[in-house]
Amino acid sequence: xxxxxxxxxNNVIRRLPKYLHKADELIAAGVNRISSSELSEQLGFTAxxxxxxxxxxxxxxxxxxxxxxxxxxAQMAQIMGLDRGYxxxxxxxxxxxxxxxxxxxxxxxxxxxxRAFDVNPELIGKEFGGVKVSSMDExxxxxxxxxxxxxxxxxxxxxxxxxxxxxxxxxxxxIWNFTNVExxxxxxxxxxxxxxxxxxxxxxxxxxxxxxxxxx
Amino acid sequence: xxxxxxxxxNNVIRRLPKYLHKADELIAAGVNRISSSELSEQLGFTAxxxxxxxxxxxxxxxxxxxxxxxxxxAQMAQIMGLDRGYxxxxxxxxxxxxxxxxxxxxxxxxxxxxRAFDVNPELIGKEFGGVKVSSMDExxxxxxxxxxxxxxxxxxxxxxxxxxxxxxxxxxxxIWNFTNVExxxxxxxxxxxxxxxxxxxxxxxxxxxxxxxxxx
DNA sequence: TAGATTGTTAATCGATTAACAATC
DNA sequence: TAGATTGTTAATCGATTAACAATC
Numbered sequence: 108x109x110x111x112x113x114x115x116x117n118n119v120i121r122r123l124p125k126y127l128h129k130a131d132e133l134i135a136a137g138v139n140r141i142s143s144s145e146l147s148e149q150l151g152f153t154a155x156x157x158x159x160x161x162x163x164x165x166x167x168x169x170x171x172x173x174x175x176x177x178x179x180x181a182q183m184a185q186i187m188g189l190d191r192g193y194x195x196x197x198x199x200x201x202x203x204x205x206x207x208x209x210x211x212x213x214x215x216x217x218x219x220x221x222r223a224f225d226v227n228p229e230l231i232g233k234e235f236g237g238v239k240v241s242s243m244d245e246x247x248x249x250x251x252x253x254x255x256x257x258x259x260x261x262x263x264x265x266x267x268x269x270x271x272x273x274x275x276x277x278x279x280x281x282i283w284n285f286t287n288v289e290x291x292x293x294x295x296x297x298x299x300x301x302x303x304x305x306x307x308x309x310x311x312x313x314x315x316x317x318x319x320x321x322x323x
Numbered sequence: 324x325x326x327x328x329x330x331x332x333n334n335v336i337r338r339l340p341k342y343l344h345k346a347d348e349l350i351a352a353g354v355n356r357i358s359s360s361e362l363s364e365q366l367g368f369t370a371x372x373x374x375x376x377x378x379x380x381x382x383x384x385x386x387x388x389x390x391x392x393x394x395x396x397a398q399m400a401q402i403m404g405l406d407r408g409y410x411x412x413x414x415x416x417x418x419x420x421x422x423x424x425x426x427x428x429x430x431x432x433x434x435x436x437x438r439a440f441d442v443n444p445e446l447i448g449k450e451f452g453g454v455k456v457s458s459m460d461e462x463x464x465x466x467x468x469x470x471x472x473x474x475x476x477x478x479x480x481x482x483x484x485x486x487x488x489x490x491x492x493x494x495x496x497x498i499w500n501f502t503n504v505e506x507x508x509x510x511x512x513x514x515x516x517x518x519x520x521x522x523x524x525x526x527x528x529x530x531x532x533x534x535x536x537x538x539x
Numbered sequence: 540t541a542g543a544t545t546g547t548t549a550a551t552c553g554a555t556t557a558a559c560a561a562t563c
Numbered sequence: 564t565a566g567a568t569t570g571t572t573a574a575t576c577g578a579t580t581a582a583c584a585a586t587c
Binding site: 115120121123124125127128149151186187188189191193201202203205206207209210211213215216217218256257280281283287289291292300302304305306307308309310311312313314315316317318319320 | 331336337339340341343344365367402403404405407409417418419421422423425426427429431432433434472473496497499503505507508516518520521522523524525526527528529530531532533534535536
Binding site for chain 4: 116118119152153154155156159169170171
């Protein structure tokens with residue numbers, strides 16, 4: 108198979124979206140080219156780091172010139188697979204689920220949200236952001252009949268673990284986890300990619316910095 | 324002032340909430356003591372790293388015994404200031420704002436949510452999770468009359484920058500930013516602590532890992 | 540061509556891991 | 564006491580920064 112396995116570090120991966128956003132911002136501002144040192148000023152990373160980051164993925168700058176902003180944007184989009192159109196579902200249409208369905212543009216980030224699931228009879232059959240809500244009872248069947256790449260997990264903490272298991276056992280290979288329940292560690296999670304959004308972890312970090320600020 | 328400035332690295336700080344959650348889990352499971360090597364197995368960090376992390380904040384283990392789970396929990400809570408009761412407000416009562424007001428327990432993480440603000444007349448005067456929604460027109464006055472430590476920013480992208488500025492200019496010293504708008508970089512942001520929750524950045528990272536998985 | 544800026548190699552810095560004396 | 568496990572010092576590893584030859 109000759110896998111390249113160049114193994115990009117997590118730190119680099121977390122910076123990629125920043126480069127993409129900056130490129131978008133520059134395009135909107137009518138900027139056509141930018142050097143690593145200008146990017147450095149605007150992003151707060153060093154110019155060296157920026158060039159190192161980019162060079163992980165090829166050579167898309169030009170000596171003496173810098174980076175073409177549109178080219179940079181295209182490279183970032185390509186690296187992050189923003190054109191993949193991964194097939195995604197959403198499980199749990201609470202406030203978070205609704206926020207994502209109504210206001211979040213999945214397609215912009217390479218995902219195609221095709222269906223949502225919830226236990227609440229009042230929601231079943233409704234559509235939000237053009238996506239239909241089905242009964243949770245239909246989830247398993249849906250997973251078996253469709254090739255679901257990614258599932259957004261936005262159910263209650265109580266059902267998170269059980270629902271997560273169903274997803275992982277039935278071909279979903281990535282979970283965007285909005286519950287505070289740890290899914291990795293479950294044996295089923297071995298070959299599933301889990302990305303957590305943990306409000307409480309984030310808030311605790313904020314609290315730490317606030318405390319540090321005061322106490323010195 | 325003789326500030327200690329021991330400067331704990333961000334990596335360590337992001338692990339602290341994991342230790343807290345694990346301690347809670349162990350308490351719930353009736354476990355009284357745990358060694359760094361057992362923690363290592365359960366958390367996926369090395370035992371060395373765990374001991375290093377803890378030793379940044381003192382000595383709360385016992386040779387030959389390990390860590391008392393309740394003591395560990397208490398230490399983590401203390402380190403992250405979970406008893407501070409920071410005064411917090413929430414700006415923007417959309418789906419995200421509602422999700423936080425209805426379901427998120429601020430007090431558990433050291434914050435006291437006292438008021439919410441929104442432009443929508445239908446929401447003004449209502450209460451969610453015991454917190455009253457006031458008109459955005461009252462925000463400035465509220466900030467001047469009250470000592471607000473932290474503000475949750477959950478407004479639309481369009482108003483994020485302007486509202487952020489108002490917050491930063493009027494004594495708020497930390498912002499929990501749910502908009503995708505970059506607040507740091509604004510000159511007002513200099514001495515304000517900003518913690519971002521960026522759905523799109525998180526989803527792009529997930530997309531990257533999915534793409535990496537397939538392509539090798 | 541001369542000036543600018545890349546991509547990359549080498550140097551530095553910081554974080555993780557290993558090892559072990561101290562001690563419960 | 565003997566066994567276990569910490570807290571900490573030293574070694575290793577990886578990521579960031581600096582430097583510079585290549586080249587547009």
